[in-house]
Amino acid sequence: MCGIAGLYQYQGARGEDALPGDAVRRMIALLAHRGPDDRGMFDDPDTGVILGNTRLAVVDLSPSGHQPMHNEDKSVWVVYNGEIYNHGEIKRELGSTHRFVSNTDTEVVVHAYEQWGVECFHKFDGMFACAILDKKRNMLFLARDRCGVKPCYYYQHEGLFAFSSELNSLRAVFHPEIDDSSVCLYLRLGFFYRTKTPYKGVSELEPGGLAGVDLETGRCSVKKWWSIDAFFRDTRRVPFQEAVAAVDDILNLSVKRRLESSDLEVGTFLSGGIDSSLITAVAARHKKGLKAFTVRFEGTYDETPLARRTAAYCGADHVTVTISMDNLKDEIEKIIGNYGEPFADSSAIPSYYVSKAAKQYLTVVLNGDGGDELFGGYRRYVPCANEALIRFARGMSFLKGIIPVPRVKMGGYNYFYRLLDFSRKTGLQMYLAGTVDIFEGHERAIRARAGYSDEIADDVNGLFSDNSRTLLRKMMNMDFNTIFSGDLMVKTDIASMAHSLEIRSPFLSREFLEYAPALPDSFKVRGIRTKHILRELACRYCPRDIAYQPKRGFEVPLKEWLEGDLRGMVFDYLFRSRGAARFVEKEFIRGLLEGAVAAPPEQRAKMLWTLFALEIWYRGGERSR
Incomplete structure (x- = not known):
């Protein structure tokens, strides 16, 4: 895991005020927490491109892993943040026609691009954001993994193109102006949508995104090299037990790759939930003495007893870490400030403390991210899979203006109240009422210009008007493209990298992303039971009562x-x-x-x-x- 940064200033726009290489040095210095083990920079005199990197050494801990990294004739240069878990398989496929001087996955990226061009990304099972300078083609490319696990932002202004792993480094060096419309949309969502950031001229490269800068003209073009949408449109007609077996095979492959692709010890986060229990149980079969960490927050619901049972059942070495947030008042500005943008997910606070505690023991940890999004784990998916519930609620929606507002978040009454609200709305209002529900009903208080939410409204309307898909698929597809990439992935990355902790998510493997979306709805939500197929699979690895635990855990x-x-x-x-x-x-x-x-x-x-x-x-x- 690393931090990357760089810039290019189009020659036609150059003058005496052209930014020197120390602009990249300043950006890299601000990314030191992402990579405390090494730092490097390449200032190419031929193209004017400057690439920088800070390294967290996980694969090949030797100096051979130094970045930026190049091919044999130095025509391809790469800075890279992430892990390619199948890099060994790709290296063998590349064969003896390429000369390797390290055992790093970064060098595999270099030669994979040299061999296949930008099509190489389809071969990767991993999380990554990288910049590739191709001197023969006179192009600079930025690419990002399928889910957007690793971040990538770029800034364009008057012939300047700069990029970085974090917004704070771009803001500190280039001082972009605030984009009021994007900030107003943040108030509705609690995060920034797709390519939007709070700054004019600064964009986030989308998950599965590819940006190419033509160094002859200075023009930047952006496209998607991968999208999950097609997989949600597909339907996989397989018997249930065959699907369970396939998910089992993919899970074992995904966990095994993420354990083996590290020269440091790898552990797991273990709560009382099904996702982390499955990951831990499978990992324990592949690695003896696996450390499984359960984090307990003082004064809240404690999942330690369930986690301890799971660890004992699968033979993992269970470690409980108790965390106090007594210093929250003194640290809150720093924790929120790490994001470089307004970020309203309050679970960023416990995520920060969890990562801080885990780093005392390990540098690499597996977690269960993606299980809910791919296999239907959220309570809002139940009515989407049982549309008769929505029709019933729509018929009762007049009660919304009569019954008292709920006073407690968790519980059936709050769920019923929100279902009434969800059922009577359409389009963007329906989607936000069923998900984030921040300023819904109070939108007029936002001082926004007309059209500030048009992009997401058009996306919601376009997706939900597709009658070829079920409501559950449409909701899960939209969640993946909005909340999952814009909120959850951002939270996990910034909270963990603040402490130089690498988090790996087996459920986000290439194989899962291209298999799970097309599974029948009934394999995901059956009646009021969420994640049905994962629960059935978990019975092979965990006590049955743990496999069928309701979704709960730490509530902020x-x-x-x-x-x-x-x-x-x-x-x-x-x-x-x-x-x-x-x-x-x-x-x-x-x-x-x-x-x-x-x-x-x-x-x-x-x-x-x-x-x-x-x-x-x-x-x-x-x-x-």
């Missing part, structure tokens, strides 16, 4: 934070708002603070937290200018 006590330890801090930030008040009516913000806005307590807490994260980001930008 956001409402309690905002009414307790963080109340004064949030009130002070927002009452004297400089950033949030630019995007939301001041009277509405004050009404939220005073509890005068008519909204369920959990929704009020989410709105306050979303504004608080925005204010922290905005003030951080003021200090950096």
Whole structure:
């Protein structure tokens, strides 16, 4: 795992003020937490491209892994962040026609591109963001993995093209202007949609994205080299037990690759849930003495007893780490500030502390990300798979204006209340009500220009109007392209890399991504049971009662934070708002603070937290200018 950065300034736009190589050095210095083991830079005098890297050594710990890395004649140069778990298989396929000087997966990327061009990415099972300088073609390419596990941002301004693994390094060096429309859409979503960032001229390369800069003309073109959409459109007609066997085979292959592609010890995160239990159980069969980490937060629901049973059942070495967030008030600005953009997912806080604790023991950990998204794990998928429930709720939706708002997030009443709201809406309003539900019903308080949400609204309308697919498939497809890539992947990367911790997700293997979406709906959601096929598979590896545990676990006590330890801090930030008040009516913000806005307590807490994260980001930008 690493951090990458670089720039190119089109010669036709060059002048005496052309940025020197120390701009890349500054960006790389700001990415040091992503790669504390080595640092390198290549300033190409022929093309003017500058590539930089900070390295977290995981595969081939020797100096041979130094980046930027090149091929034999130095016509191809690569900086790369991530892991290609099948790099050994690809290296053997490349054969003796290429000369290797290291055992790194980075060098496999170099020669795979040399052999197959940009088609090489289809061969990779891994997570990656890379920049490739092809001097023969006079092109600079940026590419990103299928799920967007590893980040890549690029900045274009007056002939300058710069890229980095994190927004903070681009902001600190180039000081881009704020994009008000993108920030307003953030308020609706809690994260940034697809290519959007809070800055003008700065874009995020989409998952499965490929950007090419023609060094002759300075023009940049962007396309998708991979998309999950086609796999959600497909239907895989197989018997259930055959599908269980196939998922079992893919899971074993995916876990085995992620264990073996490391010269450091690899452990697992183990909660009481099915995803991490399956990953740990399978990993324990491939690796004796596997360390399985369970993180326990003081004063919350404790999954340790379930996790301990799973570890004992599969023979893993169980380690429990107890975490206190007593210092949250002192660290909250840093934790949120790490994202370089407003980021409203409050689970970023425990993710930060979990990664910090795990790094004390290991550098590489497997987790269960992707299980919910590919196999139907969220409660909102139940009515989508049972559309009669939605029709029933639509008929009862008049109750929404009569019954009291729910006071507790978890529970049947809150679920019923939100289902009523979801059932009576259409398009973007329906999708957001069923998922993030932040400013829904209070959109008018956002000081946005007309059209700020058109892109996502068009995407939702286009997808949900496709009558060839079931509602469940459409919802899962949209979730994967929005919440999963824009929220969950961003959270996991920034929280873990803040501590130089590499997290690997077997459920996000190439094979799973191209197999699971096409499975029949009934294999995923059966009645009110989510992740049906994974639960059946888990019975082969775990105690049956653990395989059929309901989805639960650590719930961020956001409402309690905002009414307790963080109340004064949030009130002070927002009452004297400089950033949030630019995007939301001041009277509405004050009404939220005073509890005068008519909204369920959990929704009020989410709105306050979303504004608080925005204010922290905005003030951080003021200090950096």
